[in-house]
Amino acid sequence: MMAQFRHVVSVSGGKDSTATLLLALNKVQREQIVAIFCDTGNEIPVTHAYLDQLECHLGIQIHRLKADFSAEIAGKRLFVARDQRTRREYRTAPVFDAQGQPVPKRDHRGNILYRTVRRDGIEIREPIQKTRKVGGGRRVRWSNKAKRRALNVLYPTGNPFLDLCLWKGRFPSRMAQFCTEELKRNIAVAYQLDLIDQGFCVVSWQGIRRDESPNRRHAKKVEHVGPHLWAFRPLVDWTAQQTVDFVRAQGCPLNPLYSQGQSRVGCVCINSKKMDLAQVAFRYPEEVTRLAEWEHRVGEASKRGFSTFMCDADDRVDRRAIFADLNIHARVAWAQGDSGTMDLFDQLELPVCASAYGLCE
Numbered sequence: 001m002m003a004q005f006r007h008v009v010s011v012s013g014g015k016d017s018t019a020t021l022l023l024a025l026n027k028v029q030r031e032q033i034v035a036i037f038c039d040t041g042n043e044i045p046v047t048h049a050y051l052d053q054l055e056c057h058l059g060i061q062i063h064r065l066k067a068d069f070s071a072e073i074a075g076k077r078l079f080v081a082r083d084q085r086t087r088r089e090y091r092t093a094p095v096f097d098a099q100g101q102p103v104p105k106r107d108h109r110g111n112i113l114y115r116t117v118r119r120d121g122i123e124i125r126e127p128i129q130k131t132r133k134v135g136g137g138r139r140v141r142w143s144n145k146a147k148r149r150a151l152n153v154l155y156p157t158g159n160p161f162l163d164l165c166l167w168k169g170r171f172p173s174r175m176a177q178f179c180t181e182e183l184k185r186n187i188a189v190a191y192q193l194d195l196i197d198q199g200f201c202v203v204s205w206q207g208i209r210r211d212e213s214p215n216r217r218h219a220k221k222v223e224h225v226g227p228h229l230w231a232f233r234p235l236v237d238w239t240a241q242q243t244v245d246f247v248r249a250q251g252c253p254l255n256p257l258y259s260q261g262q263s264r265v266g267c268v269c270i271n272s273k274k275m276d277l278a279q280v281a282f283r284y285p286e287e288v289t290r291l292a293e294w295e296h297r298v299g300e301a302s303k304r305g306f307s308t309f310m311c312d313a314d315d316r317v318d319r320r321a322i323f324a325d326l327n328i329h330a331r332v333a334w335a336q337g338d339s340g341t342m343d344l345f346d347q348l349e350l351p352v353c354a355s356a357y358g359l360c361e
């Protein structure tokens with residue numbers, strides 16, 4: 001007997017995933033299409049309302065999936081309560097000789113240590129540079145005060161984004177963007193593997209465009225990912241404007257956030273552009289209040305005692321100074337402060353479309 005196919009379309013509330021769903025509905029039998037939405041818990045409510053509207057408009061159910069970190073948080077509670085480590089963590093700096101040449105690291109016999117690195121597709125062996133400790137280091141162990149503070153708030157809230165940050169003791173950042181993996185990719189993959197276990201062959205429709213980012217410039221249109229699992233990316237050659245035009249030509253609504261000037265929709269993103277953040281703060285001040293509450297709670301659950309939603313690398317020792325400069329209210333003030341944002345606010349008093357895609361009729 002031939003295995004049945006299931007075409008899984010991951011919908012985010014953005015234009016690309018909506019266009020992908022429309023293409024799937026045009027090309028594949030409706031019964032074979034499964035639309036999923038990975039709910040991060042950090043979306044602006046307008047996006048949830050848009051998904052409801054999309055369901056009614058297209059006559060298809062969008063399955064809402066949510067990550068659950070209860071077990072991880074329980075594990076962290078135990079870890080924090082039992083932590084008795086004694087070592088310290090140090091920052092390091094590279095060592096150079098009197099001529100300014102890097103000093104190689106050696107083992108206890110005096111042999112130079114090497115590592116293998118890959119450059120332009122070629123593997124090269126190069127010496128490891130010696131480093132020295134800088135400063136007095138930080139205690140690795142949780143202090144009793146920090147333990148009490150963290151154990152007070154380390155409980156699952158049911159919101160995937162907040163629970164993930166409570167578990168990690170920090171918000172994601174550009175360098176550690178674990179939110180995408182934990183809240184979206186892993187959940188979608190687990191759902192597809194479940195379908196495969198039920199005996200289906202799965203085609204994962206992904207609304208990825210090559211011109212979106214350098215990481216995606218080599219994205220393949222069709223890819224065999226694993227047994228019974230294929231990725232299909234019908235929009236790889238499209239531009240953002242083509243996607244918008246296609247959705248509109250199909251008579252399908254777009255997320256209203258685009259008309260409000262957001263360049264990307266879905267989460268209030270840790271990578272938000274200045275303008276996006278200013279727009280969110282202006283139109284949805286309650287979201288900023290929510291993020292400020294999250295910063296407080298995640299800060300309580302972290303060893304350092306503070307955490308900021310929009311992280312920046314910061315070497316300063318004074319935690320209060322870092323938090324004062326980087327907390328969400330300070331970031332919003334920065335986003336609103338210069339480079340014409342106040343002009344934009346003047347415009348926002350009027351019922352105009354602020355979209356970059358010309359969504360206003």
Ligand code: SF4
Binds near residue numbers: 266269
């Ligand atoms: S990277 Fe941004 S949009 Fe993606 S999950 Fe993280 S916060 Fe949300």
